[in-house]
Amino acid sequence: MIELLQGDITKVKADAIVNAANSSLLGGGGVDGAIHRAGGSDILEACRKIRDKQGGCKVGEAVITTAGKLPAKYVIHTVGPVWNNGKSNEEKLLAAAYTNSLQLALDNQVKTIAFPNISTGIYHFPKIKAAEIAISTVRNFLHTTDKIQQVIFVCFDQENYEIYKKIMGS
Template sequence: MTSFEFPTGVLHLALGDIASWPARAVVNAANSRLAGGGGVDGAIHRAAGPRLPEACREIIAARGELKAGEAAITPGFDMSASFIIHAVGPIWHGGNSGEPEALARAYRSCFALCREHGIDTVAFPAISCGAYGYPVELAAPIALTELKRGVTQGDTREAWMVLYFPQAFETWLGMARQIL
């Protein structure tokens, strides 16, 4: 783990499993239907247990499918986290279809929910970097900038970027040392 301290809070980079991370909220890299899937999304759905799918269906029934850059919140159910913030990142189409803006909006939408619900610790995955194909070297600077903004604006006291693979952690850490 490596930490970057700011006057208003701390940003951590860590290697681990976000589905079991000890934060008040964990962010799920969700699809537009909040329907579960593979990777982080599947792991969080499995960890949260059988009540999560119904909560997600209720959100979709009330507001429709989420667009890239939007987020919704549910209880954490069987997870140690009190909340799950479901963020929809953009699918990578080469970078000329608004992907950078949508990715930044996804992180900002999560921080808006943190502010609204008084969430003081939140753990993020690398949104859109898995099945959605966003290149890590392009996503990391956007994500790190938004994570720093969320902490320095006081949206939360502590933000975590939790990476599952050691190589991903090293890549993000190298970029964080350049950006932060």
């Protein structure tokens, strides 16, 4: 039910891939920029419509768009917290980003979903703590439903891959 891969999330064949977005939804660096580049202008256009309607996406929340040219059907954009030494509710906000992404997947009949390592890049969330939150939040959510058949954690770098592998016990 939970799989671990090292690689490029833009190449993963899943019903939905999750984008570690910023609150503007207009693309950025890291995984966000890679998803926008690989998926093409349809994703940006869909994000603009959401932004015009609701003013972006708050930290811990998630929105869904087309996946454009990506092999997935949807992109679920979620905004993880910027690490502030644990003083700004970051752990709860990161868990909410995973939970809200999974709920949106459920609402849209997504059976397979792939997550990047949310908030561990330029947002500087400690990687081990972020992995523990991601894995436990996903496991807890999956206990509440049988509709999501597969969750894939996609680690771009070796360091995150090894952290996830150790925590997952695989």
